[in-house]
Amino acid sequence: MKEAGKTPGLAVIIVGDNPASRVYVNNKKKTCAEIGMYSEEYALPEETTQDELLELVNTLNKKADIHGILVQLPLPGHIDEKTVLNAILPEKDVDAFHPVNVGKIMIGDFDFLPCTPAGIMELIAESGIELEGKNCVVVGRSNIVGKPMAMLLLHKNATVTICHSKTKNLKEICKTADVLVVAVGRAQMINDEYVKDGAVVIDVGMNRLEDKKLVGDVDFDSVAPHTAAITPVPGGVGPMTIVTLMKNTLTAAKKL
Ligand code: NDP
Numbered sequence: 001m002k003e004a005g006k007t008p009g010l011a012v013i014i015v016g017d018n019p020a021s022r023v024y025v026n027n028k029k030k031t032c033a034e035i036g037m038y039s040e041e042y043a044l045p046e047e048t049t050q051d052e053l054l055e056l057v058n059t060l061n062k063k064a065d066i067h068g069i070l071v072q073l074p075l076p077g078h079i080d081e082k083t084v085l086n087a088i089l090p091e092k093d094v095d096a097f098h099p100v101n102v103g104k105i106m107i108g109d110f111d112f113l114p115c116t117p118a119g120i121m122e123l124i125a126e127s128g129i130e131l132e133g134k135n136c137v138v139v140g141r142s143n144i145v146g147k148p149m150a151m152l153l154l155h156k157n158a159t160v161t162i163c164h165s166k167t168k169n170l171k172e173i174c175k176t177a178d179v180l181v182v183a184v185g186r187a188q189m190i191n192d193e194y195v196k197d198g199a200v201v202i203d204v205g206m207n208r209l210e211d212k213k214l215v216g217d218v219d220f221d222s223v224a225p226h227t228a229a230i231t232p233v234p235g236g237v238g239p240m241t242i243v244t245l246m247k248n249t250l251t252a253a254k255k256l
Contacts, residue, residue, distance in 0.1 A: 068094035119240025
C-alpha cells in the first residue's frame with residue numbers, strides 16, 4: 001500500500017489526563033509505529049469544550065491521510081460521549097461505536113467489528129475452540145464489550161446468555177458455560193465456584209489493586225487449574241484489542 005502511495009493513518013484523541021487512558025493511547029501509538037502505520041495524537045486539556053472536540057472530529061473526518069479516528073473513552077463529564085462518537089464518520093469509525101456500525105454488527109453485515117470482542121473471537125478461533133452449539137455466558141452488557149460480544153458469539157451459532165448486575169443466580173448460570181466471557185470491571189470477582197470443569201474462560205477485566213497490581217475480573221489462580229483454556233491479565237485480551245484496532249484502520253484505508 002505504501003508503494004502505491006497510501007499509508008494507513010490513525011488519529012487518536014485523548015481529553016484530560018486519565019493515567020489508564022494515557023497508557024492505552026501510548027500502546028496504540030507504539031503499535032502503529034511498529035507496523036508502519038501513520039498516526040497522529042491529539043492530547044487535549046481537560047477543560048476542552050464539546051464544540052472544540054466536535055470541530056476537531058470534523059476536521060479529521062475530512063483529512064485525507066487519516067483513515068481511522070478513535071476518541072479515547074472515558075471523556076470528561078461535561079462532554080456528551082454519544083454526541084462525539086456519533087460525529088465520527090462511520091467509514092472512519094475504527095472502534096465501531098457509531099450507531100451505523102453497531103446496527104451493521106447486529107445484522108451480521110459489518111465493515112468494522114468492535115475491537116475487544118473481535119480480538120476475543122480471534123483468540124478463540126486461533127485456539128481451535130469450536131463455538132457452534134456451545135453454551136456461552138457473557139457477564140456484562142456494556143455497549144463496548146458485553147453486548148457486541150454476545151452478538152459475535154451468536155453469529156458463530158453459540159447459545160448465548162447475557163448476565164448483568166441484576167441477574168439472579170449468577171454463579172449457577174456461569175457454571176453452565178462452556179465458554180465464559182467476563183467483563184464486569186470488578187477485581188477477581190469470578191472464582192472457581194462460578195466455573196465448570198473444562199470451561200474456556202475469557203477475562204476482559206482490567207483492574208488496579210491498591211498495590212498497583214493489574215488484575216482481571218477472574219481470580220486466575222483459583223480458576224485456571226479447572227479450565228481448558230484461560231486468558232491472563234495482563235497479556236490476554238488487551239493486546240488483541242489493539243490488533244483489531246490496527247486491522248480496522250487497514251480496512252478503512254483500503255476502502256477510503
Ligand atoms: P461497564 O462498567 O460499562 O460494564 C460493566 C458490566 O458489568 C455492566 O453491564 C454491569 O451490569 C455488569 N456488572 C457489574 N457488576 C456486576 C455484578 N456484581 N454481577 C454481574 N454483573 C455485573 O464496563 P466495560 O464493559 O466497559 O468494561 C468491563 C471491564 O473490562 C473493565 O474492567 C474494563 O477496564 C475492561 N475492559 C478491557 C478492555 C481490554 O482491552 N482488555 C477493553 C474494554 C474494557 P449493569 O449493566 O446491570 O450495570
